[in-house]
Amino acid sequence: MRIDRQLLTMAGYGFVSGLPLPLSGFTFRLWLADSGATLALVGATAWIGLAYSLKFLWAPLLDQQPPLRPLRRFGRRRGWLLLVQPALGLAAVLLAASDPRVAPLAAFAAAAGVALLSATQDIAIDAWRIEIFPQRRQGVALAAYVWGYRVALLVSMSGVVAASALIGWHRAVLAVALLIAAGALVTLAAAREDSKVGSPAADPAAPGFRHAVIDPIRTFLARPSALLVLTFVALFKLGEAMAGIMTAPFYRHLRFDTAAIAATGPFSLAATLAGITLGGWLVARIGVGRALLWAGSAQTVAMAMYVLLSLTPGQHTVLYSTVSVEAFAQGLADAAFLTFLSALCARQFAATQYALLSSVPQLAIHTIGGVSGLMAASLGWTVFYAVCMAGALPGMGLMVLLLRRRDQPTAT
Secondary structure, eight states, X not given: OOOOHHHHHHHHHHHHHHTHHHXXXXXXXXXXXXXXXXXXXXXXXXXXXXXXXXXXXXXXXXXXXXXXXXXXXXXXXXXXXXXXXXXXXXXXXXXXHOOTTTOHHHHHHHHHHHHHHHHXXXXXXXXXXXXXXXXXXXXXXXXXXXXXXXXXXHIIIIIHHHHHHHHHHHHHHHHHHHHHHTHHHHHHHSOOOOTTTTOGGGOTTOOTHIIIIIHHXXXXXXXXXXXXXXXXXXXXXXXXXXXXXXXXXXXXXXXOOHHHHHTHHHHXXXXXXXXXXXXXXXXXXXXXXXXXXXXXXXXXXXXXXXXXXXXXXXXXXXXXXXXXXXXXXXXXXXXXXXXXXXXXXXXXXXXXXXXXXXXXXXXXXXXXXXXXHHHHHHHOHHHHHHHHHHHTHHHHHHHHHHHHXXXXXXXX
């Protein structure tokens, strides 16, 4: 059987994209919790992820400006990646060398650097995917990316947590930092995209800033119910994200040790991949709008498992069941949600519009989600997760309204 090199590259890009996220998210929060940080401080790490929310601000730069001259021969997207990826690896090394117990601000700064450079890497990878793969193969390319991404999350979350018990946090994070730095090897193996795509020099009529920034936004906002769509995108994953931000200290509060938390990784990976597969099938069968409705309902119901877990501290069976159910629902939702976002993009502005749309839910998560630590401390864990369930309902209501207006894109 012939191996599709581009799909392998896409899976490799998914892997190097997934590695940095936990280093400024779950893994970093667990490191903070082990260092004795307060719940408010742990919750504030949500603001580190604002880089993923605001990446649309500098996405036009990567669309319109060529990389440094020595890197231009690799193409626009690969050239930018070869500039960003070594810097990302260095930021991860600095995080590994930090000590949250002694100097938490320095650790926060390093984690913020990882998030900023990781978000920039994501912009270039998304643009490369859009330019390399024809429209009919975007779905399979995205699937390959998600599989690589989820394997990376297993390595960067459960792998680091398990390794930290044996070799300490610094060495465990350093091992992931070296893997992140190796992302440049994936870029060197990737095909060179058409250098004329997205290049102002190739289009003399392209009016600079207006073409790069204003036109993508204006074109999107001209569609019917654009503001309603944006509000839905912002709220769809808010409840689930608020719940996820506090899982690290939540597990510690329930007296689960490092080995038990690390053991959740395989359950999470298997359930997520199953959810993604079923989600893709649902999109093909019933359309992306109705698939989102089913996925969102499953995502909301799955959060009830956190409420159950809060009432059964120390029960490993409930922990693994909670992780599996939540991961399955999240995979189901991701398959439908990412397809929804891709279908909203005009092809001539795909990179900038996709960066904008994928930033919107992150903006809500990393602003409102930043107070999740204060909420958990004041409400208690059981009430907090009940509130997170309720937080998912507005997005579901908007999805029903969009379905009634028949304005959602359909799967092709």
